[in-house]
Amino acid sequence: MGNFDVIVVGAGTAGSYASYLLAKAGLNVALIEMKRRDKVFKTTGDAIGIHHIERMSIKPPSDVxxxxxxxxxxxxxxxxxxxxxxxxGFGLDMAKWAQWLISEAEKAGVHIFDDHKVQGPIIENGAVSGVRVLKPDGSAEDFRAKVVIDASGVGAVVRSRLPREWWVSEPLLxxxxxxxxxxxxxxxxxxxxxxxxxxxxxxxxxxxxxxxxxxxxxxxxxxxxxxxxxxxxxxxxxxxxxxxxxxxxxxxxxxxxxxxxxxxxxxTRRPLPSLVANGFLAAGDAAVTVNPVHGGGIGPALLSAELASKTVIDAFEKGDFTERGLWRYNIEYLRAYGIKQAMLDVFRLMLQTLTDDQLNKGLRARLLTEDEVLEISERGSLELSFIDKLKIGLRLMRVPDVASKLRLALRYMNEVKSLYEAYPESPSVLSSWYGKLASIYREYTGRLGITLKWLSNT
Ligand SMILES: Cc1cc2nc3c(=O)[nH]c(=O)nc-3n(C[C@H](O)[C@H](O)[C@H](O)COP(=O)(O)OP(=O)(O)OC[C@H]3O[C@@H](n4cnc5c(N)ncnc54)[C@H](O)[C@@H]3O)c2cc1C
Known part of the structure; x- marks a missing residue:
């Protein structure tokens, strides 16, 4: 089928928006979607915060x-x-949302291959150089590009088939x-x-x-x-x-x-250790960009698509499509959202250990106020004054068992935050950074009394 600058796999929220942004920047983009174009639809709760929409560079029509x-x-x-x-926020009509995003991508010049199923990556000389595609007539064809973006949703058809020793391919457990x-x-x-x-x-x-x-x-x-x-x-x-x-x-x-x-x-997890490899980036659910506490992933799919596209546009200016060249996507993603995502992952693991009785007691004692709940879910952290800490301390005394779990989570959220703020500027030292992450989680989950498979495999 020929060569493209960029291949984007999946015409969901992340893929359609990324391909739109890339084509707007003048790149030759193929968007490959396994469903028929008019059938693209994602089953969700349909809810999205207004700030995600306001950040977009195109304004959705009111009928979405x-x-x-x-x-x-x-x-x-x-x-x-x-x-x-x-x-x-809004409740979206997901069918109209999908059709609108795909038509914007098409208007921007994206080549859309619907009813085309990606089977996996083509890897040459240690880099992703394209994807193998099953066409509507049942034949297979290789599509090639300088960069492939996997936006195929939670199945991550490209990412999950990359060599296991590549950081980006970490399995979803x-x-x-x-x-x-x-x-x-x-x-x-x-x-x-x-x-x-x-x-x-x-x-x-x-x-x-x-x-x-x-x-x-x-x-x-x-x-x-x-x-x-x-x-x-x-x-x-x-x-x-x-x-x-x-x-x-x-x-x-x-x-x-x-x-x-x-x-x-x-x-609903911490960010992947890396979102990039040579010639490759992941965005949206394929890159596990969802909020681990409430499961909202439409907004982060847009955000990751935006940041991935920015990195790809920059890579074309520099002519560097290596892992190192694409690394800034990791840094920008963590800064914009990933650090919060990691902190919320720590928080969700604590929430998952609470019984109904503890949840009732904790909410009744207002261990966290509405504003604090909002702050944690918006920022993943609590910035507290001395007086606030004192007030929370008093509230905590009323329900000691829940309070001790909450304190534990808040402490490890801060540890994880500091570690992610020191995320490596280049791939060469990622291994030691990852070791530190695993040891924080090992200590935390030990105290919470839960076992995680990724820690026994690490
Ligand atoms: C039940 C449920 C409720 C949810 N509720 C909410 C909510 O209320 N709010 C919220 O923000 N988030 C919610 N989420 C999460 C949210 O839906 C996702 O995070 C978001 O839609 C991810 O978008 P995406 O573009 O990354 O992936 P997707 O929307 O899954 O898009 C992936 C696209 O890739 C295509 N594709 C897959 N494999 C291939 C292949 N091999 N070849 C070619 N194309 C392929 C698919 O057909 C699809 O069109 C919910 C999720 C679920 C399951």
């Missing part, structure tokens, strides 16, 4: 939005406590994902305050995760749950099963008429 949100309501397992966390199922349904009652998404902590319904009710209008909603992949692996837990058991015939779904059903795997 199903609803506007003012914030989130967070409920304790016994439903006695409700936190209201303010923050504007069940302990680092959330398994999710959701339905878009119509109900026969008026949803209360549809301008607020609703998040419910409940370790029966969604162990190691949460269940959600995101209104799409006054009588339609996106409702589902995500549970910790480690529990699926060890105990066979299944999100669809829990949905059917707890939510499908509940007061929340009264008069349920299913509009769409589906599920998926959400990567």
């Amino acid at each position: 939005y199903a609803i506007k949100y003012e914030g989130a309501e967070l409920y304790s397992p016994d439903l006695s406590i409700k936190y209201v966390v303010l923050g504007k 069940p302990e680092d994902v959330s398994n999710a199922y959701r339905e878009i349904i119509q109900v026969d009652y008026e949803i209360e305050k549809p301008e607020y998404i609703k998040i419910y902590l409940d370790t029966n319904i969604a162990p190691g995760g949460y269940w959600w009710l995101f209104p799409k209008s006054s009588n339609t909603m996106n409702i589902g749950l995500g549970l910790w992949g480690k529990l699926s692996e060890e105990n066979g837990l299944n999100p669809r099963h829990n949905y059917d058991k707890y939510l499908a015939n509940s007061q929340y779904t009264r008069g349920r008429k299913v509009i769409h059903m589906g599920g998926g795997i959400v990567p």
Whole structure:
């Protein structure tokens, strides 16, 4: 099929946006998507914070939005406590969102190959030089480019087939994902305050995760749950099963008429040790860029696409497509989002050890206020004055068992932050940096009382 400057694999949020930005900069871009173009659609909770949209260099048309949100309501397992966390956002119509992004890419000059399935990378002389593609007629063809961006979602069809000794190919383990199922349904009652998404902590319904009710209008909603992949692996837990058991015939779904059903795997972990290799970058779910606490990945898919494209444009100016030449993507990603992602990963592992009773007690004692919850989820950290620390200290005294876990998490969040701030400026010293990361996690998870496979393999 010939040669391109850049091949982007996957026409989801990350891939379409990255290819749009690259073509706008004058590069010859192939966007390869396995689905038929009009069928591109991602099953999600559909919610996105407004700041992600505002950062985009193109303005979406209003029809990609199903609803506007003012914030989130967070409920304790016994439903006695409700936190209201303010923050504007949207419920997207994911079909229109996908079609809009693909058409913007096309208008910018991207060559779109839909119904074309990438089978894996072509590797020559230690660098990715293209991808092998299965065409609609069943024949295979090699596509070549200076740079390949894997934006194929959680399956990471290119990244996961790169040599295991390349940092970027680190496998995604069940302990680092959330398994999710959701339905878009119509109900026969008026949803209360549809301008607020609703998040419910409940370790029966969604162990190691949460269940959600995101209104799409006054009588339609996106409702589902995500549970910790480690529990699926060890105990066979299944999100669809829990949905059917707890939510499908509940007061929340009264008069349920299913509009769409589906599920998926959400990567909810620290950043990959590296997002690049010779001739290669990953973006979006393929690069595990999701928020580990709430599982929001549409915004980070846009952000990683933007930063990956910037690096690629720079690489073309310099003529350097090596791992070293593309390394700045790692640095910029960590600065913009990855450090927070790593800190939130530490926080989610602590959350995943809490029982319903502890969650009830912790929320009732307001161990963290709404503002602090927002600060942790926005920044991944808490910047506290002495007085704030004193106030938190007093609150912590009321629920010592939960408080000690919270303190532990906050301490290790800071350790991880310092380490990520000292992320290597070049690949040569990544190995010793990674060793330090593993030893922080080993100490932390030991104290939390959980075992992680990546640590026994490291
Ligand atoms: C149930 C669920 C609920 C979620 N809720 C939310 C939410 O409310 N808010 C939020 O922000 N995030 C949510 N997420 C996460 C979010 O959906 C993802 O993080 C985000 O959509 C990732 O975008 P992406 O472009 O990286 O990947 P994708 O949207 O998965 O795009 C990947 C594309 O690559 C294509 N592809 C795959 N393999 C190949 C191949 N071999 N060859 C060619 N093409 C290929 C796919 O067809 C697809 O079009 C949720 C996820 C799930 C599963």
